[in-house]
Structure formats: structure tokens, C-alpha cells
Amino acid sequence: MPDSLLRQLAAAAPLQPLSFDWLAGTGVELAAWRLDLIDPQLSGNKWFKLVHHLETARSAGALGLLSLGGPHSNHLHALAAAGRRFGLRTVGLLRGEPQDTPTVRDLLEQGMTLHWLGYGGYRARHQAGFWAPWQARYPDHLCIPEGGGGLPGALGCAMLARTLGARVGELGWDDYHGCWLAVGSGTTLAGLVIGEAGRHPVYGALAGPGEHGVACEVARLLEEAGQADAGYRLVEACRQGFGRFDAQLAGFMREAERQGGVPLEPVYTAKALLALREWIAAGRFAAGSRLVFLHTGGLQGLRAAAGALAAF
Ligand SMILES: *Cc1c(COP(=O)(O)O)cnc(C)c1O
Numbered sequence: 001m002p003d004s005l006l007r008q009l010a011a012a013a014p015l016q017p018l019s020f021d022w023l024a025g026t027g028v029e030l031a032a033w034r035l036d037l038i039d040p041q042l043s044g045n046k047w048f049k050l051v052h053h054l055e056t057a058r059s060a061g062a063l064g065l066l067s068l069g070g071p072h073s074n075h076l077h078a079l080a081a082a083g084r085r086f087g088l089r090t091v092g093l094l095r096g097e098p099q100d101t102p103t104v105r106d107l108l109e110q111g112m113t114l115h116w117l118g119y120g121g122y123r124a125r126h127q128a129g130f131w132a133p134w135q136a137r138y139p140d141h142l143c144i145p146e147g148g149g150g151l152p153g154a155l156g157c158a159m160l161a162r163t164l165g166a167r168v169g170e171l172g173w174d175d176y177h178g179c180w181l182a183v184g185s186g187t188t189l190a191g192l193v194i195g196e197a198g199r200h201p202v203y204g205a206l207a208g209p210g211e212h213g214v215a216c217e218v219a220r221l222l223e224e225a226g227q228a229d230a231g232y233r234l235v236e237a238c239r240q241g242f243g244r245f246d247a248q249l250a251g252f253m254r255e256a257e258r259q260g261g262v263p264l265e266p267v268y269t270a271k272a273l274l275a276l277r278e279w280i281a282a283g284r285f286a287a288g289s290r291l292v293f294l295h296t297g298g299l300q301g302l303r304a305a306a307g308a309l310a311a312f
Pocket residue numbers: 044045046074075147182183184185186187188189268269296297298299
């Protein structure tokens with residue numbers, strides 16, 4: 001079941017050729033792989049990260065799934081929708097004090113049970129013993145790590161790289177020269193590197209500061225997958241910090257939507273595409289390069305940021 005579902009999801013995401021002003025004269029061809037368009041509720045990389053976890057829950061006879069995230073979490077949003085679709089209950093442990101956000105409203109609408117942990121309680125999530133009381137309270141639920149990470153999450157994303165080669169013909173390309181994507185925890189990046197198995201370079205644009213934590217996580221996942229030596233490249237993209245944005249980013253998002261027909265959100269995808277533009281402008285990709293920008297979704301989070309973005 002997981003592989004056929006993953007193949008189906010990957011096949012449902014369209015490849016869109018992009019023609020931006022900033023590509024003119026560079027000789028670089030760019031296409032977006034629109035994971036955001038797979039499904040209105042279950043969009044982006046979070047779906048791919050969840051598939052193996054869902055299968056584990058189902059084969060273990062679990063009644064539901066339990067995970068954690070913030071009040072705008074793309075992960076919890078996908079989990080709530082997936083649980084409903086697969087007939088599994090969902091429980092979300094949320095960061096901070098109770099808040100009413102568009103994401104939280106969707107979670108409740110999808111039937112997710114919410115517990116607000118406060119900030120201190122949420123910070124304790126990495127401590128030994130954090131899960132024990134929750135597992136005791138929800139004995140028939142499978143606990144999923146933050147963001148749907150871990151090797152099961154990465155292996156779901158590996159299917160993307162395993163199917164991309166057969167898809168680029170739709171763009172009139174015989175091959176591609178690299179895949180560029182936004183990076184949070186590094187799980188999706190690790191999955192792409194695993195799926196590529198050295199066939200094409202993978203570039204990860206960091207949405208948060210500091211590459212050390214991501215590099216450690218990716219190394220751990222590659223090692224677990226038996227590909228400790230696989231190469232990839234991390235690129236600084238976070239600008240003022242995780243989740244922070246400025247007038248240039250807001251303008252870039254408007255232009256990407258108007259010129260290229262690509263809706264972006266400010267936390268991950270807009271920063272990743274802006275960093276790619278900077279690399280191309282700096283001549284870091286030779287003329288003739290054909291690149292795939294992985295649109296990892298997250299547009300549900302745009303609702304909460306829309307007001308702040310419009311102010312720029
Ligand atoms: C979560 C997320 C990412 C980062 O995925 P990781 O596997 O944590 O690196 C990138 N883009 C979007 C839109 C996301 O929601």
C-alpha cells in the first residue's frame with residue numbers, strides 16, 4: 001500500500017515550467033514540481049512524510065495518531081486530514097497557550113483532539129519520558145515525531161526522487177541537473193538524497209538559522225538508510241530568521257505569483273525560491289542547466305501571514 005499510494009501522490013503533482021524575468025539570459029531552465037496541488041487538504045511534502053507512519057499505525061491496529069506542532073503547523077494540518085481520510089483518530093499537542101488560528105480551526109473541523117502544552121511544556125518534548133503520560137492516556141495511538149520526521153518520513157519522500165526522472169519528459173527535457181527544495185528539519189531533503197542515490201545533485205535551502213542541526217539530522221537519516229556517503233548541498237536562505245519576512249520577500253512572492261503563476265508562502269517556499277534566484281544570478285548554474293524546484297506546499301499557513309505580508 002505505501003509505495004503505490006506514494007507513486008499515486010507523486011504522479012498527481014504537476015510539473016510546471018517557470019518563466020520569470022530573472023531567468024532571461026541565464027540559459028537556465030526551471031520548473032516547479034507542484035506538490036501543493038496534489039490535494040486541497042493534504043498538500044505538500046507533509047503527505048509524503050506521513051504515508052509510512054499511517055501504514056505503521058494501520059498494520060499495528062492503532063486507533064489513532066498523536067503528534068505535536070505549533071498553531072500554524074503544516075504537519076498537524078496534514079495529519080488531521082490524513083487521519084480523517086484513513087479512519088484514524090488524531091490528537092495534536094500544541095505549542096503555547098490556546099489560540100484561534102485558521103489552522104487550529106481546520107484541525108478542530110477535521111476532528112483532531114487538541115492539548116495546549118504552553119511554551120515550557122512544549123520545550124520539554126525532547127526530554128526522556130515526555131511521551132510516557134501521553135502514551136498512557138492514549139494507549140492505542142501511535143506517536144509520530146514532530147514534523148513527521150525520522151526514517152519513515154524520509155523514505156516517503158524518497159519516492160519523489162525515484163519518480164522524477166520519468167516525469168521530466170513532460171517538460172520536453174531528457175534529464176534534469178538538480179533538485180532544489182526548502183529545508184526545515186532536513187527529513188524531506190534526506191529522502192530526496194536517498195531516492196536520487198547519486199543520480200542528480202540535491203540542494204537544500206535552509207528556512208532556519210544554523211546548518212549544523214540539519215546536517216546532523218540528515219547525516220543520521222542517510223546513515224540509517226545505508227547511504228552515509230551520499231552528497232548534497234545546503235544553502236543559506238533564512239534571511240532574518242525562521243518565519244521572519246521583509247519587504248523584499250513579500251515583493252518577490254507577489255512577483256512569483258503574477259509572473260510565474262506560483263503561489264508561495266513566506267516560511268519555506270518563498271525563501272527557497274529567492275535563494276535559488278540569487279544562485280542563478282550569481283552564475284552558479286551553467287547555461288543549459290535544467291532545475292526542478294520542489295514546491296513543498298504549506299499554503300494553508302499563508303492565511304495567518306496574509307495581513308503582515310500585505311503591510312509591505
Ligand atoms: C515542513 C515543510 C518543509 C520542511 O520539511 P522538512 O522535512 O522538515 O525539512 C518545507 N516546506 C514546507 C512548505 C513545509 O511545510
